[in-house]
Amino acid sequence: MVKTVKEIVSEIKEIMALRGGLKHVYFVACGGSKAAIFPGLYLLQSEARSFGATTYTSNEFVHAVPKELDERCLAVICSLKATPETVEAVKTANRAGAITIAMTGNMETGMAKVGQYVVTYSNGDEQIYSDSNQSNSLRIGFELLHQLEGWDKYEKAMDAYKYIDDIISEGKEHLLADAREWAEREKDEPIFYVLASGPNYGVAYSMCCCHFMEMQWKHAVCLHTGEYFHGPFETTDKELPMVLLMSEGRTRALDERCLRFLNTYAKNFIVIDFKELNQGRIDADVAEFFNPVVLIPIERYYVAQMAEIRGHSMDDRRYMWKVEY
Structure with a gap:
């Protein structure tokens, strides 16, 4: 069964509670996907009070793995068609014990096969922008703020999608x-x-x-x-x-x-x-x-x-x- 972002973050919340709480979110991608996940990064760097957020380009994340990356971290990693170094970034986060969300074009990509959770997004010539990679990076951020910190602007954010x-x-x-x-x-x-x-x-x-x-x-x-x-x-x-x-x-x-x-x-x-x-x-x-x-x-x-x-x-x-x- 495909899980919604809300359901995914709810499960992550429960897991992190057993591990001492979420301490950091990594947004990892390259090229256009890196631009696409920037909204989630900006949101969390601006609004999160109890955890931090950082972005990495995929291959640097693989070759210069941050020492902080561990089981109390979440890695949101994005690639439409599963760029090889981005697939490897998911594997790198998995090996470090982090929870991984693979954002990708469909459930059959190499990203979907290695991510612990998968969020697919609309793409192509008939793209629905309210369900784009940018929109979904924000959804993940909004849900983290809402479910972990009781963010007071959540309802306004959800209303904006329409x-x-x-x-x-x-x-x-x-x-x-x-x-x-x-x-x-x-x-x-x-x-x-x-x-x-x-x-x-x-x-x-x-x-x-x-x-x-x-x-x-x-x-x-x-x-x-x-x-x-x-x-x-x-x-x-x-x-x-x-x-x-x-x-x-x-x-x-x-x-x-x-x-x-x-x-x-x-x-x-x-x-x-x-x-x-x-x-x-x-x-x-x-x-x-x-x-x-x-x-x-x-x-x-x-x-x-x-x-x-x-x-x-x-x-x-x-x-x-x-x-x-």
Whole structure:
């Protein structure tokens, strides 16, 4: 029987109670999956009072195993089709005595075969975003906070899921003209800067590493809006293509500071703002945690317009899955 996230966390709670309590959650993945589990990491680092949370890229987790990893730890490990080093990361956590949740595309992947618990998520062209990998990393985090700490925002968080698919669908429709205009203007540019903070830093990583670099073979730099002013802003000029991902939540002030600077010293930039997309539908108390659930498909939508205009499919690869690496 396939267990729900709520049921899985309930069992983990009982097991951890016998072991002295949960002390740490590790979020482990690589590439797009690492961006996808970032929402759960950000949530727990922000809200958890009795346990910590850390992220690792899969192969580093395997080769530089944290000494803290033991039976009082939970490892949430994600890969759509079971990337070999991510499967090995699950095995590494299992050997250390940790409880493992394998997040993956279906119950037949190598991830599903080695995880102690399995959470599958919607994927592909007809993806249901309220059941995506991003959404489910959050579900795990929300349930941990609710069941282990009695988190007071749980009901608002659960209510938010009913808005996600409409926000994304409406956002794509509303932004199509802007996305096409941007893509036509920037299609021949070789490098892009993507700026974000807080919950959206994983979105910036996704846009740079997965969508620009992997899928369009364009150079991209991922920058935190708080760190932008500590060196990187010296490269800003009127020609450099930049994308600012504006958050709704506690770190919006960092993004607004960046926007003020760009309005003064830059010219060739666009802003993708979760707050404008949300329009107050997801409660302000929990909206920040849902930023990446909405913005990853939206920023990908922008790059997809560029792919179409350039005639460079998002599925084209030079090396991935084709050569030994």
